[in-house]
Amino acid sequence: MTKPETRIQAKEEAAPPAPVLHASHSDTLGQEVVDGVLPAGAVLTLESIQERFAVSRTVAREVVHSLESLNMVISKRRVGMVVLPQRHWNLFDPNVIRWRLRGPQxxxxxxxxxxxxxxxxxxxxxxxxxxxxxxxxxxxxxxxxxxxxxxxxxxxxxxxxxxxxxxxxxxxxxxxxxxxxxxxxxxxxxxxxxxxxxxxxxxxxxxxxxxxxxxxxxxxxxxxxxxxxxxxxxxxxxxxxxxxxxxxxx
Structure with a gap:
């Protein structure tokens, strides 16, 4: 009989890594920020990301962390994730370059x-x-x-x-x-x-x-x-x- 700990470990090993789950959603939101669909000052919340992409709160957090790492959004207490102006973005990041090449910029x-x-x-x-x-x-x-x-x-x-x-x-x-x-x-x-x-x-x-x-x-x-x-x-x-x-x- 398989021990409970073994079953839990197997389940964790079988789960897809977080980047696989959140990458496409980060890509969508990053492109929208670059294109101005989400302009500077726009607010995102974990709840809105969960609802839009039908993902767990954990995946929604990974999406936010991805955009934060590019300095495209900043978390504000009791507000949510606020989109930053372009001057703050990591313009040398390959993702930002790719989004800009695909959009109006x-x-x-x-x-x-x-x-x-x-x-x-x-x-x-x-x-x-x-x-x-x-x-x-x-x-x-x-x-x-x-x-x-x-x-x-x-x-x-x-x-x-x-x-x-x-x-x-x-x-x-x-x-x-x-x-x-x-x-x-x-x-x-x-x-x-x-x-x-x-x-x-x-x-x-x-x-x-x-x-x-x-x-x-x-x-x-x-x-x-x-x-x-x-x-x-x-x-x-x-x-x-x-x-x-x-x-x-x-």
Whole structure:
């Protein structure tokens, strides 16, 4: 006969983890905050979340904690969870970036991220040319060389993964921990562009060649060339995304 303690333990082990239960509801409310459906000053309560999504109080609390961790709401005693203005949000969080890209703030989010990258990544490239490990230099070259074959083969997912790894490794290899902390933001914009179809009908081969030139400059310890190559990539990106339309440049 199974002991009561054993049955309770089995039940707990079989229960889905809280993130699985609350993630989609957090996503819905986060998107509504970004879209202005829930404007700054709007009040949420555990009861309203429970009723709307037909979830337990525990799951409703996890939803609230998720939004609180992004500084999108704040709990006020005897009031509930109050939606905060955008200036308080964790704008570098991948979820916030994704919500902004999917909503009316899309153009502003793209512009902000492109300008951030233009301010940071050329310097990061120069620093990587000075400080990257031998293994990182070889990996950057291999990733850069893989982009064109992946794109021409129509392997969008493989291309995206290689592109994200390339830019993340470059930031991390700069030796600047502040630059390295931006990898999630850069990965979010790269993934968001793919998800939203912000890519061209025809690949921009010249931009992919610039990736190779950039990686080779880092490989050869040439900071000025690496910085210039990254600047060229991002100028084309700014032009194509904000002025001419979608581009595959990243």
């Amino acid at each position: 899309r153009e502003l989010q793209v512009r902000s991220l492109v300008e951030l990258r233009m301010a940071v990544e050329p310097m990061a490239a120069a620093s990587a040319a000075r400080r990257a490990s031998p293994e990182a230099r070889l990996r950057l070259v291999a990733l850069a060389q893989s982009l064109e074959p992946l794109l021409l083969a129509g392997d969008d997912q493989g291309f995206l993964e290689a592109d994200i790894e390339f830019h993340s490794l470059l930031l991390e290899s700069s030796g600047n921990e502040m630059f390295g902390a931006l990898t999630t933001a850069v990965a979010a914009i790269l993934a968001g562009r793919m998800d939203l179809g912000m890519v061209p009908d025809e690949p921009v081969i010249a931009a992919l060649s610039t990736h190779v030139a950039l990686a080779e400059a880092i490989m050869r310890d040439q900071p000025a060339r690496a910085e210039a190559a990254m600047s060229d990539l991002l100028v084309e990106l700014r032009t194509s995304l904000l002025e001419d339309g979608p581009s595959s440049v990243s």
